[in-house]
Amino acid sequence: MNSKAKLLAACAALSAAGLLTAASLSGCSEKEEHVIGKDETVTETTVAEEPLTFPVYNDYVPSEKGMTEKAKMLRKWNKDIIGWLKIDQTKVDYAVALDPGYIPADKLFYGGQEYEGNEYYLSHGLDRKEHREGCLFMDYEDRFGSVEKDQSENIVIYGHNMANNTMFGSIRRYRQDYGFFEQSPFIELSSNYRDYDYVICYCCITSGHNYADFRYWTMIELDNEEIYNEYITSAKACQLFDTGVDVKYGDPLLTLSTCYADEDNSRFIIIARRLRPGEKAGDLSTIERTEEYKKAHAPTEAASESSSEAQQ
DSSP, rough: OOHHHHHHHHHHHHHTTTTTTTTTOOOOOSSOOOOOGGGGGGOOOOOOOOOOOOOSSOOOOOOOOSSSSHHHHHHHOOEEEEEEEEEETTOOEEEEEEOSSSSSSGOOOOOOGOBBBTTTGGGOOOSSSSTTTTTOOOOTTOOOOGGGGSSOSSSEOOBBBBBTTBBBBBGGGGOTTTTHHHOOOEEEEEEEEEEEEEEEEEEEEEESSSTTSSOOOGGOOOHHHHHHHHHHHHHHHHSSOOBOOOOOOOEEEEEEEEEETTTTTEEEEEEEOOTTTBBBBBBBSSSBBOHHHHHTOOHHHHHHHHHHHHOO
16 A cells, blocks of 8 residues: 555544544645545634643744754754744744654654654644644755755645634634735744744635645745746636735745645645845835736826825
8 A cells, every 4th residue: 555545544544433523623734635624614622731841932032153042942842843933913823843754663753653744743743742733844845944045945834724723723814804914914934043024925725636736735946937937826826815915036935734625625825925125024015016016006196186185
């Protein structure tokens, strides 16, 4: 039995046992095809609260040299932790693990069971204990180290679409209320070495099938301009609304991915780009917009004349 068949069989077994349901888990691996219920129909669940076993840091200040003190502490607890993700006005404020990829059964650090790439943290928390909400994790093919030029052009982070708004459950607001983008357009992603700010460019609903046209989870290294532009064109084709944010080849990207519906195995994804010099997090007016967007939102001549008369 191949790895994909084994994973699907495992999901089917969990479903039959009532352990993998829309009410308990509504996110899934983007590298495999899972059938998870649509979040609007789920019953909110309560995630068991456990006492924290590591220090909570309210301020994330990078050290001048090397790894931040916060990262050093967190990585003593779990060596897979690669950063921290935060989105204002949502519940997203979590450490992010780098998926370890294929895990052979002899790796006791992960419990002594075999796992495929992008599978382990679907069902395990950062404490490496089994949790149905899993944790936020970065695609195992991504590179997000201290040397920026060596980082992947597209950082892909997965999280479950939990009904109680934990993990990536609360980002559904971007697709339920298009005006929410104006309230919270920025994303903070910290590596173990420094902080980065991103602005949201596209919010999309797209297929999660392996035969989909837009297989965004395979498009991580975008150092080829043609492939980069293909990614952006595909995102524009399925965007829910136009943010007007300008995106060009060379802009580092961040893609957040969670499940949407089981009928068509679809995903809800948010694509953001890193801020450019001169742009400021928290100030949408400093963000470069596309020429099409600026023309569409330029004040009309009549409006300008009316404003001038009012000032007189």
